[in-house]
Structure formats: structure tokens, C-alpha cells
Amino acid sequence: MPRQVTTLAIFFLILGGLLVLARHYFVPKSFGELGHYRAEAIQANTDRPLVYAGREVCAACHPEIAEMHGQAHHKTVACEVCHGAAAAHAESPTEFKPPAPRQRGYCPLCHGYDPSRPTGFPQIDPIMHNPVQPCITCHNPHAPVPPQVPRECSACHGEIARTKSISKHAAIPCTRCHETQEKHKAEPLLSTPTKPTTHDFCGQCHGLEANAPSEIPRVDLASHGERYVCWQCHYSHLPEVQ
Amino acid sequence: MNTEQSAPPDAPEPVADASLDRREFLAKCLAASPLVLTVIGVARSEAQNEKEKSYNPQEHYYGMGVDVSKCIGCGRCAEACKTENNVPREPFYFRTWVERYVITPQGETMVSSPNGGIEGFPSPVSEKGILRTFFVPKLCNHCANPPCVQVCPVGATFITQDGVVLVDKDYCIGCRYCIQACPYGARFLHPETGTAEKCTFCYHRVVQGKAPACVEVCPTGARIFGEVGARSSPLNRFMRFNEIQVLKPNLNTEPKVYYARLDGEVR
Numbered sequence: 001m002p003r004q005v006t007t008l009a010i011f012f013l014i015l016g017g018l019l020v021l022a023r024h025y026f027v028p029k030s031f032g033e034l035g036h037y038r039a040e041a042i043q044a045n046t047d048r049p050l051v052y053a054g055r056e057v058c059a060a061c062h063p064e065i066a067e068m069h070g071q072a073h074h075k076t077v078a079c080e081v082c083h084g085a086a087a088a089h090a091e092s093p094t095e096f097k098p099p100a101p102r103q104r105g106y107c108p109l110c111h112g113y114d115p116s117r118p119t120g121f122p123q124i125d126p127i128m129h130n131p132v133q134p135c136i137t138c139h140n141p142h143a144p145v146p147p148q149v150p151r152e153c154s155a156c157h158g159e160i161a162r163t164k165s166i167s168k169h170a171a172i173p174c175t176r177c178h179e180t181q182e183k184h185k186a187e188p189l190l191s192t193p194t195k196p197t198t199h200d201f202c203g204q205c206h207g208l209e210a211n212a213p214s215e216i217p218r219v220d221l222a223s224h225g226e227r228y229v230c231w232q233c234h235y236s237h238l239p240e241v242q
Numbered sequence: 243m244n245t246e247q248s249a250p251p252d253a254p255e256p257v258a259d260a261s262l263d264r265r266e267f268l269a270k271c272l273a274a275s276p277l278v279l280t281v282i283g284v285a286r287s288e289a290q291n292e293k294e295k296s297y298n299p300q301e302h303y304y305g306m307g308v309d310v311s312k313c314i315g316c317g318r319c320a321e322a323c324k325t326e327n328n329v330p331r332e333p334f335y336f337r338t339w340v341e342r343y344v345i346t347p348q349g350e351t352m353v354s355s356p357n358g359g360i361e362g363f364p365s366p367v368s369e370k371g372i373l374r375t376f377f378v379p380k381l382c383n384h385c386a387n388p389p390c391v392q393v394c395p396v397g398a399t400f401i402t403q404d405g406v407v408l409v410d411k412d413y414c415i416g417c418r419y420c421i422q423a424c425p426y427g428a429r430f431l432h433p434e435t436g437t438a439e440k441c442t443f444c445y446h447r448v449v450q451g452k453a454p455a456c457v458e459v460c461p462t463g464a465r466i467f468g469e470v471g472a473r474s475s476p477l478n479r480f481m482r483f484n485e486i487q488v489l490k491p492n493l494n495t496e497p498k499v500y501y502a503r504l505d506g507e508v509r
Contacts, residue, residue, distance in 0.1 A: 028413065037400035041410030042299075048446040051326045052455045077461040081318050085325050109362050110316045110461060116342050116363065116375040117314045121462075 052080050053087040061093070065142055072143035082106070082141065107135040113159065120189060122146075125158055149185045156188065160237050167238040177201070177236065195231065202230040297449045302404040304443055305498035306457070307466035307480040308379055310505070315340050315377035317359030319456035319465065324360070326444060326455035333357040335430050337441040338381035338456050343507060346370040351507045378508050379464065381456070382407060382428035382441035383489060383497030390420035390429060390440075399438065405470065405498060406445055411437045425493050443467070470498060 033039040058079040059066035069075060080086050083098040104126070113123040130138070138147045153174045154161030164170060174180070178193035196202065203221045205212045225233060235241060323329060323338045333356075340359030344352045346368055356363065359377070368375075384407050391399050391407060398414040401407050414437035421429045421438060429440045444454035448467075452458070457467040468477030477500075484502035490509065491497075501508075 031397065034403065035400055036397040038397075038410050038413055041398075041400070041408065041413065042402060042445075044410070044412060045408050045442055045445045046449050050447060050450070050452070052322060052447075052458050054452050054458055074461075076463045078459050080322070081459045081461050085322070109318075110314055112362070112365075114315060114363060114365060115372055116344070116377050118311050118376075121314055 050087045051085040053085075053090040055079050057090050058086065061090075069142045072145075074142065074144055102134055102136055104132070104134050107139075107141075115159070122156070128158070153180075164237045167240060169236065169239060195229075197229060199226070199229065206230075299403040303470045303472075304405050304448065305384070305468070305470040305477055305500060306381070306443070306454075307468075307477050307484075307486075307500045307502065309464045309466070309480070309484070309502045310376060310378055310508075311503040312462045312464035313340065313377040313379055314462055314464075315342060315359055315363055316461060317357075317362060318459045318461060319379060320358040321360045322455040322459040323441070326447075327442070329439070330433055332433075335432070335439070337428075337439070338379065341378045341380055342375065343378060343505065344368045344375045345373045345505075345507055347373045349373075374505070376505060378501075378504070379456075380426065380428070380489075381499060382424075383426050383495065383499040384441075384443060386496035386498060387494060389423040389425065389493075389495060393419045393423040395419065402445075404448075406443050406448070407440070408442055408445060409438050409440060411435060411439075414438050425490050425495065426497075 028038050028040075030039040031037065034042075055066075055078045059070075062079075069079075080098075082101055086096075086098045088096040089098050108124070108126040111123055113125050117123060135141070139145075150156060152161075157174075164172075164174075174193075177196055180193040181191045183191040184193055199221050200207070204210055205216050206219055207221050208218050210216070210218070230236070317340050320336060320339050323336070324331065327337060329335050329337055336358045338358075339355050341353050341355045342359070342363050344354075346352070348370060350370070352368065354363070363377075384401075384405060386401075386405065388399075388401060388407050391401055394400075395417060396413060396415055398410045399407065399420055400410070411432075416431060416436040416438065418431055418438070421431060424440075429438055431437070432439045444452075444456075447454060453467050454465075457465045466476050466480045468475035468480075470477060472478055480502065481500060486500045486502060487504040488497040488500060489504075
């Protein structure tokens with residue numbers, strides 16, 4: 001074997017050895033066990049204390065409240081939404097007391113009127129709705145119900161009521177267009193009010209032959225938007241706007 | 243364990259018996275060391291096995307459902323997330339946050355998320371009028387094909403066997419490539435540790451069988467956590483009964499956060 005080959009072989013052997021050594025020192029221990037990462041990192045991610053205990057833990061010590069709460073409208077609202085993280089309280093109940101927000105500012109975080117909130121979610125205007133009084137004087141936060149069945153549509157549909165009150169339709173009662181069962185006031189989602197389904201409904205006032213005051217704008221029902229119900233194009237609560 | 247105990251009695255002998263010199267003692271120690279190490283190794287792997295028995299990541303594959311029409315924008319999820327995961331309180335660091343979309347009659351879309359929605363959203367919403375408006379909770383999408391994992395130069399972020407994208411904060415070098423790569427803006431650099439941070443689906447809670455903090459506190463049940471593809475899972479039910487969309491499907495990241503009733507304007 002030529003001397004050069006031996007030298008080269010030794011050189012590459014040393015190089016290889018160095019590489020193996022370097023790999024041993026630089027690649028972390030558990031790297032590659034499960035994939036291109038340190039398997040130990042999973043452990044580091046799991047070894048963290050809980051801060052939120054979870055509603056089951058709360059129910060173990062407070063069964064009466066949990067039972068009442070579990071049947072009420074707030075059943076989907078976990079204890080720790082209002083009372084804050086309570087894992088520390090679950091560990092040592094006397095040392096850490098979870099707070100209870102009693103002030104008026106807290107409930108509107110969910111129940112203050114906001115147009116972005118889904119339709120049907122109970123909302124109030126915090127400025128108009130029994131000012132200054134804390135919510136809990138009338139509403140039990142663990143089993144909330146409206147203190148009385150609302151009388152006016154505006155109690156829940158305030159924004160629509162305010163819009164309508166400045167429109168040309170201000171004098172028309174809601175029930176003229178929306179047939180509303182009495183049940184809707186107590187259980188709003190079980191019985192929803194109707195909307196006009198035909199052209200002719202609006203035509204009672206706006207049709208060419210309608211028996212109504214002459215200042216009301218008229219359209220020819222036969223030729224105007226025949227494929228649609230009027231409210232699909234016109235906003236009946238504020239018909240002036242386009 | 244016997245070898246471990248038998249080794250130390252050898253140690254005081256050289257003091258009493260001069261026949262066992264230092265060289266011999268070291269040689270004996272060296273000879274005994276593989277046995278001792280094996281015993282320690284076996285003990286350690288047994289302890290590990292016990293831990294793995296209680297939670298097997300191969301039996302799970304997690305995802306989250308978000309029902310946009312149920313979100314009331316109270317921001318309790320963002321608040322709980324910061325508390326649970328010790329996220330800095332400054333309004334730039336979020337693992338999850340709530341966005342408000344306002345679409346004007348002119349077709350202009352405005353998105354806002356003041357402090358992630360933790361203190362609620364200010365009214366009035368828009369001077370130009372509202373065509374439609376809604377809240378969208380956002381978080382890491384735990385993509386099955388995550389760009390952030392692909393770009394990490396050191397392998398400090400990875401996808402676990404149960405489908406959760408995690409960060410190895412002891413190994414992260416803080417180069418911010420992953421923050422750039424994430425198309426959902428779900429990552430940030432922790433100001434104190436200087437490492438990348440993101441939603442972990444509250445992995446420390448999930449392995450204990452608890453729901454992530456945001457799911458736990460969501461008052462309307464807009465967030466649903468569970469197993470993807472399992473026959474009986476709240477998430478599976480949610481996906482059966484709703485039309486499901488994901489964010490930025492054109493990027494082929496295959497997100498595992500599934501949205502129902504998502505508006506076409508949401509990016």
C-alpha cells in the first residue's frame with residue numbers, strides 16, 4: 001500500500017473520530033429520540049403547575065352552589081371565569097381566597113350591549129339599566145334570571161327600539177309586523193317572533209290602492225321588486241336609509 | 243442495587259489495609275462503574291415507563307373547534323391564558339386573543355384587538371356604519387404541516403405525537419425565524435427569556451386530562467377542545483354538525499383549529 005494512502009487513511013480516520021466526538025458533545029442527549037427535537041423538551045412543557053383548577057374541582061367542595069349553577073342559565077360559565085384562577089385555593093383553601101367580583105363593572109364585560117355580540121345574547125346598556133346599583137342586588141350570579149318578565153320589546157331590543165323611534169315608522173308598534181307569542185318574553189329562543197312573509201303585507205300601506213294617508217310613499221307592487229319580500233332590501237326599522 | 247452498596251465498603255479499606263493502594267482502588271471502581279450505571283439507568287427508565295403509562299401521546303391527536311357565532315368578545319380566554327401560562331402582561335404578548343371584525347356598508351373591513359380583548363371592546367364601533375360585525379378568537383393553529391417547525395434552524399420547535407406544536411425553550415436560540423414564518427401571527431419572543439413562545443394547547447393541563455385554560459373559562463362554549471378523528475369526542479361532534487373552515491387554507495398548513503360560521507373576510 002502506498003505511503004500516501006496510509007497517511008490519508010489515518011487523516012480521515014482522525015477526522016471521522018473528531019466528527020463522532022463533536023457530535024457526541026454538541027448534539028443534546030435526547031435529540032432525535034422522537035423526531036428532530038429534544039424529547040426532554042416535552043417533559044419541560046408538561047412539568048408546569050396548574051393555575052386554573054377546573055370546575056370539577058370546585059364542585060367537589062361546593063356541591064350546593066355547583067348544583068344550583070349547573071341547572072341555571074350560567075351553567076356553561078365556569079366558576080373561574082368570575083372568581084379567577086383557583087388552583088391555589090384548591091390546594092390550601094384557607095390561605096388563598098378567590099375573589100368575587102361584586103362591583104357593577106364586571107358583568108357588562110359579557111352583558112354590556114355590543115353590536116358585535118351574537119343576536120339573542122342577553123345584553124343591557126350599562127348606562128341606562130338601573131344605574132349605580134350592583135348587578136347582584138337583583139340578579140343571582142349563580143342562577144341568573146331576569147327579575148321580571150320584560151314588558152316592552154325595547155327591554156331586550158333596545159338598539160332597534162332607539163333606531164325605530166327616530167324613523168318614519170316610529171308610531172308603528174313592533175307587533176304590527178312581528179307576531180309575537182307571550183312565551184317569547186320568558187323564553188326568547190323557544191318561540192321566535194315572525195317577520196312579514198309577503199309583498200302584500202307592506203302593500204297594506206305602500207301599495208298603489210292602499211287605504212292609507214296620502215303622504216306615505218307608494219310603489220306598484222306588480223312591478224317593484226316582485227321576487228323579494230320588502231325587508232330584504234329596505235330596513236324597516238329605519239326605512240329612510242338606503 | 244447490591245453493587246451500589248458493595249462499592250462504598252471498598253472505599254474505607256485502603257485506609258485500614260495498606261495492601262490496597264490507590265491504583266488498585268481506582269481499577270476496582272472502574273470495573274464496578276458499568277454495573278452501577280446500569281442499575282441507575284434501569285431504575286431511571288422504569289420511572290420513565292411509569293410516567294408514560296399514565297399518558298400515552300400516541301393515543302391522542304388534539305385539535306380545537308371555534309364557533310364564531312358564539313363568541314361574545316369578553317376576552318376571558320385571553321385573560322385566562324395569560325394567567326395560566328405566565329404570559330407577560332404587556333399588550334403585545336398573546337398566546338390567544340380576540341379580534342373584532344367590523345365590515346362597513348362600503349365593504350371596508352376593520353379589525354381591532356385592543357389588549358387582546360382582555361378589557362373588553364370599546365363602543366361605538368364605526369362612524370361609517372356597520373354592515374356586519376363579529377368577534378373571532380385566534381390562537382396557534384397547531385398546523386399538521388407547520389411552517390414554524392420547518393424553519394427552525396436548531397430543532398427547538400416541534401410537533402409532538404399528539405399533534406401539538408411546542409417550543410423547547412431551553413434549546414431555542416431566539417433567532418425569530420419561526421415568528422416570521424407563522425402565517426397566523428401566533429408567536430412572539432418572550433421579553434425575559436429571549437426565546438420564542440406560543441400557545442401549547444395548555445399541554446401541561448391536557449396531559450392531566452384537563453381542558454386548556456381558554457376552553458375552561460369560555461362562558462359560551464365557543465371553544466371546543468378534543469380529539470381529531472376520534473369517534474366520540476366533543477370536537478368530532480362539533481365538526482359533524484357544523485360546516486368547518488380553517489384560516490388561510492391556501493397555504494396548505496393544515497391547521498387543527500377548526501372554525502364554524504367563519505365570515506369570508508376573516509384572514
